Each structure stands twice: as structure tokens, then as C-alpha cells.
Amino acid sequence: MLKAMFRDLIAGRELAWQLAVRDIRAQYRQTVLGLIWAFILPLANTLTWIFLSRSGIVSISDTELPYPVYVFTGTMIWAIFMDAVNAPLQKTLAAKQMLAKINFQREAIVVSGIYQTLFNGAIKIMILIGTLLFFGIYPDWGLICLPMGIISLILAGTSLGLLLTPVGMLYTDIGKSLPLLMQFLMYLTPVVFPMPTSTLTAVIYKFNPLTPLILSTRNWLTGFTPVYLSYFFIVNALVIALLLVVWVLYRAAMPILIERLSA
Amino acid sequence: MAETLIKVENVSKKFCRNLKRSLWYGMKDLGSELLGRSVCNDKDLRRDEFWAVENVSFELKRGECLGLIGRNGAGKTTLLRMLNGLIKPDRGRIEMHGRVGALIALGAGFNPILTGRENIYVNASVLGLSTKEIDKIFDKIVEFADLGEFIDMPVQSYSSGMTVRLGFSIASRLNPDILLIDEVLSVGDRPFRVKCYNLVAELREKTSMILVSHNMGEILRVCTSVMLLHQNKMLFFGDTQEGIDFYNSFSDLKEQSFSVTSEGFIFRNIQIDPQKLTGDPKMKISVVFESPTKIHDCIIRFPILDELGTVIAEWRSSNHNLFYTIQRGHNTINVEINNLNLRNGSYFLTFVLSPIDGLRYLINVHQVIAFKVAMGQIGLSACQF
Numbered sequence: 001m002l003k004a005m006f007r008d009l010i011a012g013r014e015l016a017w018q019l020a021v022r023d024i025r026a027q028y029r030q031t032v033l034g035l036i037w038a039f040i041l042p043l044a045n046t047l048t049w050i051f052l053s054r055s056g057i058v059s060i061s062d063t064e065l066p067y068p069v070y071v072f073t074g075t076m077i078w079a080i081f082m083d084a085v086n087a088p089l090q091k092t093l094a095a096k097q098m099l100a101k102i103n104f105q106r107e108a109i110v111v112s113g114i115y116q117t118l119f120n121g122a123i124k125i126m127i128l129i130g131t132l133l134f135f136g137i138y139p140d141w142g143l144i145c146l147p148m149g150i151i152s153l154i155l156a157g158t159s160l161g162l163l164l165t166p167v168g169m170l171y172t173d174i175g176k177s178l179p180l181l182m183q184f185l186m187y188l189t190p191v192v193f194p195m196p197t198s199t200l201t202a203v204i205y206k207f208n209p210l211t212p213l214i215l216s217t218r219n220w221l222t223g224f225t226p227v228y229l230s231y232f233f234i235v236n237a238l239v240i241a242l243l244l245v246v247w248v249l250y251r252a253a254m255p256i257l258i259e260r261l262s263a
Numbered sequence: 264m265a266e267t268l269i270k271v272e273n274v275s276k277k278f279c280r281n282l283k284r285s286l287w288y289g290m291k292d293l294g295s296e297l298l299g300r301s302v303c304n305d306k307d308l309r310r311d312e313f314w315a316v317e318n319v320s321f322e323l324k325r326g327e328c329l330g331l332i333g334r335n336g337a338g339k340t341t342l343l344r345m346l347n348g349l350i351k352p353d354r355g356r357i358e359m360h361g362r363v364g365a366l367i368a369l370g371a372g373f374n375p376i377l378t379g380r381e382n383i384y385v386n387a388s389v390l391g392l393s394t395k396e397i398d399k400i401f402d403k404i405v406e407f408a409d410l411g412e413f414i415d416m417p418v419q420s421y422s423s424g425m426t427v428r429l430g431f432s433i434a435s436r437l438n439p440d441i442l443l444i445d446e447v448l449s450v451g452d453r454p455f456r457v458k459c460y461n462l463v464a465e466l467r468e469k470t471s472m473i474l475v476s477h478n479m480g481e482i483l484r485v486c487t488s489v490m491l492l493h494q495n496k497m498l499f500f501g502d503t504q505e506g507i508d509f510y511n512s513f514s515d516l517k518e519q520s521f522s523v524t525s526e527g528f529i530f531r532n533i534q535i536d537p538q539k540l541t542g543d544p545k546m547k548i549s550v551v552f553e554s555p556t557k558i559h560d561c562i563i564r565f566p567i568l569d570e571l572g573t574v575i576a577e578w579r580s581s582n583h584n585l586f587y588t589i590q591r592g593h594n595t596i597n598v599e600i601n602n603l604n605l606r607n608g609s610y611f612l613t614f615v616l617s618p619i620d621g622l623r624y625l626i627n628v629h630q631v632i633a634f635k636v637a638m639g640q641i642g643l644s645a646c647q648f
Contacts, residue, residue, distance in 0.1 A: 018388040019372075026376045098372045102365065103348045104389050166293055170286045252296050259278075259350040260289035 012105030020115035042075035074191035084157025087113030142220040149217030166253035268471040269323040274355035278315040328472040330486035337492040361440025369430025375419035408432035522628040527555030544603040564615040
């Protein structure tokens, strides 16, 4: 089983690439704003939170970074994670016609989604680094570890997204509730808020497996030393285990899903 | 030399009529699949389920071509999809050896915004070609599709025929061992269809082919055997001609017949004698119909159709200086045809009544009655003289 999975993964790598190139091209060809779409959402989010904190509507405890930088890096990194969560279900649904009629390596769809997330993520990171330099924050050698952080985020997002895909293919409820769920999840993760100090929230924040991923990535980007490094690696190990499990699930589910989708 | 490439044993598949319930069964199947309980153990039909394909078995060797015929909804496409590995059979086993190519969803995976050229790469990859292989055959694909300058235009501006052309050009370059074709050869214009037939003929030697078609002529030309699916069961498997005859014999004549009548005209009845021509090539025909008015000098025609529905000959009363005056109300007309020199086989008559100018129909009843010929004439053409 595992052998067949990896064989298909490798066999499908060119297809995944072609699909990703197709989707990225198509994604930007029908827009005027083009690449701006890659970061317009986190930018809007950032402005909202800067406004909220400046006007004193919400009071946010001090951050080591200037707050605008803290929010902007947080929402940008979070946007990469969200892209990764959305990709498997979105891509699989978009490929419904193809899936129902052609037999090809199903893994390619998921991998092409990862490629696309990486591409859009790279744009975000470049903009982030530009912004940081503008604010006079210079990343140090920790930047070398940044890709590790991004990839962990994408893998975590992909596992979560892939976990929801089989049921999400059958019932549209999943796809509809996903943005809501993600919004909620964002406020449980130090994206726009710094790590809280009050007891209960602090516990939730601490045990949230996304916390070390977000924080470490942000620290590497902004030249701080990550504090939750060991937890970061534990989460990564768990993510990889989860990814393998949901991958098996995805494969097993495919024939059943295809049958129900186009019967 | 000719090895068996496809082996199908007692394959069945069930479908669900109700969408909500179907999705729920899907969830259940998912669960049992994950718990390692085989879905196939669940042999009984659940509520609202039915067998979409029931108990089909056959084998196919390299160089053989199987024609799959049957009414819409008989299970042909479902069977093809199981063979293609898209869905799993609920019962039975399918063995396939070699690369499977399917001319089923031509142009699946095309992105409407991208140009034809860009889509070739994507579509060919989906079908299992590597980028290197695509580079090699790219020009051939473009040439075969013969789309001219359209190849650099977005696919969303293509007509459906052009989309299929491009899709077929890509799919046909796969060099498969097993080729599944689902009603795609008949789209496209005539020159393109000829290209397709040539390609199929070329591939036939090298592959095991399964062809789904409603065009019996196509089946006769291409296939070495046929399978008839009827109400989701395999009703016949064997010789092509026999299978088509069988299919035609049980499909109800009433369902094939249709009529066009001018206002007030009612077709009542037609009788022929004999219904099977054995000795003399002679036939008496008696037609009953009703007319709203009296009309002088009408013409009666009997186009004769072969079993594929092609008109092969026509008897026309004006050729015999026969013109009929139609009375208001009930009319019975008797006609005798004397030299019906036809090859052995089954035929249909169509009845046409028109005014002398012959420009419009008063009554036109298509395939109104069937008859058989067994006078010993054989040959290529139906009409022998």
C-alpha cells in the first residue's frame, strides 16, 4: 500500500507540475490586479487590526516587534497556512470532472495544490521581507530556517485540508464552514494577538499546535530566536504522521467518492 | 501470441436512485473501507439501490475489438468506468494488463482560459504522458487536431467539435494496450471522422479495444464481437452480426416508428402480405388512413430501410403512373410491389403520402412495419438486381 502510494506520488510529479503551472497561469490571466491578490487579504486584515489597536477599541499588550509589523507578518504567514488548508478540497472539487472520467495519479492534484501554495507563499514572503526592511527590521541568519517554517505550515495545512476533503467532496457543508472555522482558529493562535498571559487563554494558546509553527516562522523572519523550538519539531513529526494517515484515507476514499459524484 | 488483456468475471455494480441517500451510503462505505471491512461483503441492495451492471463476464485478447451496445442507461458507461478503474465493482473481479487508454472524456482538464497549445501539455500529462514524451509528439498532436490559428486561442472560444478534436488528438497519441472508446467517434466533421477511423484501424492490431456506440454501422465495421447490455444484464455476447440482429429484434418497432402528418390526416393501419418473402419478390400492401378533405392525384411512396435505418430503396407510385384520389374520411389503398429484389435480412417500410407536387407530406410514418427477406440472395448490397 505505502509502496504504491509513493510510486504514484513520484509518477504523478510531472502531472502535478503541469497542473500547478496551468492553475497559476489561469489564476493571474483573468485578473487586472494580478499578483496583488496574493497579499491583498492579509493586508486588509492588518490594516483592520492596526486601526482597532490604535483607536483603542481593543487593547493589545506590547509586542517585541512594532505592532503593525507583528500583525502583518502574522496575517501573511497565516494566509499561507490557510491557502494550504483550502487547497486540497478546492483542487479536488475543481478536478471533479477529470477525476470522474480519467484514471490518473490522484496525488498529483494535492501536490499541485502545494506547488501553487508555495508559489503564492513565495510572493508573500518577498513582500514581507521588503516590508521588514522598510521598517528597519533586518533578518539575521535565522532566515535560512524560514523555508523550514513555511514548509511545516504548508504540510500542516495540507494534512488538515486533506482530512476534510473526503467528507467535503460528498457534502458541501464542509467547504462552507471552513472559512468560519479558520477565522475562529486564527484567534486561538498568536496571529494578531501576542501570546496572552492570563491563565486559561495562555494554556489554549500554548497547546495549540499551530502556535509554535506561526511563532517560529515569524521569529526566523524577523531575526528573533524561536522559543518553542522543541515543540515545533514535535508538531512537525505529528503533522507528518497525520499526513500519511490522511493520504491513505484520501486514496481509499477516491473510488467511493467518484462513484457518488457522478452516478 | 495474442494474450488476454482484459478479463472480467461476474462483475456487478449498484447505484442509488436518491441523491441524499446516495451521499449517506457514500459516507458509510467510506467508514467501512477505512475500518478495513470490505464494502463488497455488503451484497444485498440497500433501500433505493439497484444494480447498474449485473453479472457481466468476458475476456478480450489483443487485436480483438468488442462493441458494447444497448439502450441508454443499460449500463454501458458504468461498465467502461469500472474497466477504467475509476469505480470499484461491488462484486466480481476485473483484470487488466497493460496501459489503459480511454477516449471517454475528451478534453477533460482543459482550462478554458488557457490556449489550446498550453492545454495540450496539461491534458497529455493527465492522460499519463511525461513532459519529454509530450515534447516529442507535440507537433503531431497540433497537426492531427488541424485547428489552424485556433490553437493559440483560449479554449473557451472553441466550438464543441473543436474541443473534441483537440482532445481526441491528444488522447489518441497514447499507445495504449487497452483502448476504451465511449461514443466519441461520431462527433466532429466528416474529414475528422475519417481520420479517427483510420487511427482506430491502425490501433486495432495492437490493442484490445472496447467501443460503445449507437451507430450499428460503426460497430459492424470495427468490432470483432459484440456484447449486448439490456436492463443492466448481459443479454448477448458473440458474433457481431448476430448481436446486432438480436438487438434489433427485441427493440420494439413502435419505439422506432414516428410519424409526421398534416393537420386532419390520421394514419390508421398498415398490413403487408407476406411478412417474410421467400419465393416471389412480391408484396401486397394495404394502408388505411383518414383525410379531412378530398384531394386529387396523390402520390404514395414506400421507402425501404435496412436494419440500421438507412434508406436503401424506394417504391414510388408515380413511377408506375399511379395517382390516387383521396376521399374525405376513411381511405383504404392497396398496392402491389412486384420486384422486391433484396438480399436476405430484415427491413422496414416507411409510408409516405404526398400531393402531386411531392413537396410536402400529408402523412409520413417512419419505419411503420418490418418484414424479412429469405429468398437466398446474398451479397454486399441490400438491393440486388
